Amino acid sequence: MNKNNKMKNIILIVLLSSVLFVSCNKFLDETPQGVVSSEDLNSPENIEKLVVGAYSSLGIDHFIGSTSMWPQGSVRSGDAYKGGAEPNDQAEIHFFEVFTQNRVDNGHIDGVWFRLYQNISRANDALSRLNNIDEADFEFKKIRQAEMRFLRGHFYFQLKTLFKYMPYIDETTPKEEYKIISNREYSNDELWNKIADDFRFASDNLPPSQAEVGRANKFAAKAYLAKTLLFQAYKQDEKNQVISIDNEKLNEVVTLTSELENKYQLHDDFAKNFLSQFENGSESIFAIQYSKDDATAEGRLDWGHKLNYPMNEEYGCCGFHQPSQNMVNAFKTSADGLPMFTTYNNKDVKIEEDFKINTFDPRLDHTVAIPGHPYKYIPNFIFQKSWIRSPQIYGSFMSMKETVGPDDPAFQKAPPFMSSSKNWDIIRYDDVLLWKAEALIELDKPMEALELINKIRRRAAESTSRLKQADGTYSSNYKIEEYRPGVNCTWTREFAREALRWERRLEFSMEGNRFFDLTRWGIAAEYLNDYFAVEKAKSSHLKDAFFTKGRDEYFPIPLAQMNLSSGLYIQNVGW
Numbered sequence: 001m002n003k004n005n006k007m008k009n010i011i012l013i014v015l016l017s018s019v020l021f022v023s024c025n026k027f028l029d030e031t032p033q034g035v036v037s038s039e040d041l042n043s044p045e046n047i048e049k050l051v052v053g054a055y056s057s058l059g060i061d062h063f064i065g066s067t068s069m070w071p072q073g074s075v076r077s078g079d080a081y082k083g084g085a086e087p088n089d090q091a092e093i094h095f096f097e098v099f100t101q102n103r104v105d106n107g108h109i110d111g112v113w114f115r116l117y118q119n120i121s122r123a124n125d126a127l128s129r130l131n132n133i134d135e136a137d138f139e140f141k142k143i144r145q146a147e148m149r150f151l152r153g154h155f156y157f158q159l160k161t162l163f164k165y166m167p168y169i170d171e172t173t174p175k176e177e178y179k180i181i182s183n184r185e186y187s188n189d190e191l192w193n194k195i196a197d198d199f200r201f202a203s204d205n206l207p208p209s210q211a212e213v214g215r216a217n218k219f220a221a222k223a224y225l226a227k228t229l230l231f232q233a234y235k236q237d238e239k240n241q242v243i244s245i246d247n248e249k250l251n252e253v254v255t256l257t258s259e260l261e262n263k264y265q266l267h268d269d270f271a272k273n274f275l276s277q278f279e280n281g282s283e284s285i286f287a288i289q290y291s292k293d294d295a296t297a298e299g300r301l302d303w304g305h306k307l308n309y310p311m312n313e314e315y316g317c318c319g320f321h322q323p324s325q326n327m328v329n330a331f332k333t334s335a336d337g338l339p340m341f342t343t344y345n346n347k348d349v350k351i352e353e354d355f356k357i358n359t360f361d362p363r364l365d366h367t368v369a370i371p372g373h374p375y376k377y378i379p380n381f382i383f384q385k386s387w388i389r390s391p392q393i394y395g396s397f398m399s400m401k402e403t404v405g406p407d408d409p410a411f412q413k414a415p416p417f418m419s420s421s422k423n424w425d426i427i428r429y430d431d432v433l434l435w436k437a438e439a440l441i442e443l444d445k446p447m448e449a450l451e452l453i454n455k456i457r458r459r460a461a462e463s464t465s466r467l468k469q470a471d472g473t474y475s476s477n478y479k480i481e482e483y484r485p486g487v488n489c490t491w492t493r494e495f496a497r498e499a500l501r502w503e504r505r506l507e508f509s510m511e512g513n514r515f516f517d518l519t520r521w522g523i524a525a526e527y528l529n530d531y532f533a534v535e536k537a538k539s540s541h542l543k544d545a546f547f548t549k550g551r552d553e554y555f556p557i558p559l560a561q562m563n564l565s566s567g568l569y570i571q572n573v574g575w
Contacts, residue, residue, distance in 0.1 A: 070511075073513055104558065109555050199224045230435050255258035271377060284425050315418050344361055364476060388459070410422045457480060
């Protein structure tokens with residue numbers, strides 16, 4: 001499948017042409033072939049290649065450092081089990097899931113740190129060269145600077161939510177000073193300000209639209225700025241506890257998200273967010289642009305999700321990232337079509353009959369592969385329990401949002417793994433609507449948030465046309481209603497907050513967001529320990545699981561990085 005936009009087609013070429021080769025062999029008098037000097041890269045043409053090379057960092061994925069952060073955001077949140085063969089299969093992710101076995105020398109943690117700083121380095125290199133070129137020589141200078149600051153902001157945002165404290169390095173920092181920059185040079189709030197500054201610059205200097213799909217635009221920057229301010233608004237103390245909420249930042253979140261409401265729109269069907277033929281559609285604000293059949297051996301494929309396909313013959317590997325029983329239960333609805341906030345987990349839904357007896361939010365079958373139900377909207381391609389690698393450990397469900405059908409033009413085997421060239425959204429419009437609703441609720445304006453949440457629920461209710469068996473019957477028994485104050489609910493601020501948080505869980509389940517929401521709200525310890533108390537009786541791999549409040553909200557600074565800093569870095573609290 002060829003993706004016919006210039007941005008996608010040139011990324012892989014740029015990966016080769018923008019690499020700087022350096023020779024250190026003083027005994028060779030001949031100039032090595034293929035060497036590019038640093039000065040040679042300062043031409044407008046080569047700076048442009050470095051910019052695209054920085055964009056390519058978005059898609060140089062691996063399950064250790066997947067942009068979706070499913071190991072860090074889903075598996076740590078109670079929405080997903082690690083999956084795979086057993087706990088020792090990718091044991092580092094098992095340690096994430098149970099918390100008690102995680103350590104400062106977990107190699108996956110160091111891998112994420114390394115990859116994100118590698119990506120930041122690409123953006124900084126391009127920025128340092130852009131800063132020194134005359135705008136008369138490169139008319140896109142300001143726009144490309146804004147794009148690089150947008151990308152740098154994204155990578156630092158990921159570091160911030162994973163580690164809280166990290167060394168901040170920009171394009172003006174001399175390389176010889178890297179070793180003297182502490183991860184505590186800036187306070188928690190100052191680090192958020194640094195990230196916000198990048199997105200502010202980007203929103204001020206990017207155009208409303210870009211000719212090449214995949215480049216950030218003004219509205220993507222405004223959206224990411226809103227997300228940053230929303231996270232920053234929840235003020236944390238040094239023990240990671242939320243102690244206050246900054247209303248000034250919440251008001252700015254409302255302003256920024258309101259500016260996007262006439263620029264994007266929800267798809268008419270939730271499914272379109274997870275099908276390759278609808279990528280870069282009306283709901284997508286910023287996405288990783290993957291590709292295949294692009295004159296390279298394996299294409300620019302989504303390697304971050306390569307472990308997450310079932311074990312049937314059409315795929316064959318590797319059965320990771322399985323929805324938890326708790327998360328599947330959360331899609332149940334009451335007789336009035338609303339979430340079952342307090343009773344959803346009283347009885348598990350497991351066998352096929354359970355999905356006809358109970359009623360469900362339709363987003364269940366967009367998210368979860370269920371035995372007896374069509375997989376990826378293919379009526380005659382029925383998901384079977386035998387497709388699960390270790391059902392006796394991790395249950396009978398699989399994740400679907402990140403995968404494609406075996407007949408999808410985006411699908412490609414890369415033995416022994418599976419992959420695709422389907423884009424992965426970093427920011428969608430449904431996220432923006434719920435950020436605004438959250439800010440309004442915390443500003444004590446719950447009635448203004450009501451329609452935003454109902455808009456998401458209306459779309460969910462209308463997203464059933466693809467959720468049918470071959471005989472035309474629905475896969476599950478769907479019933480979902482809007483919130484109607486005075487009729488089916490009492491819309492207080494407290495109730496609205498619970499509704500908002502529930503809506504975020506269902507809308508973005510298995511997308512790597514959940515743990516960071518729990519940490520932002522300051523409820524991770526209580527929520528996860530309640531989850532473990534029940535799940536331990538159902539899932540033996542969780543028998544030792546426990547979340548330590550004031551420690552597990554963030555990963556430790558990796559031991560390898562602590563050692564490389566020669567004692568300069570300060571370890572996160574509790575580690």
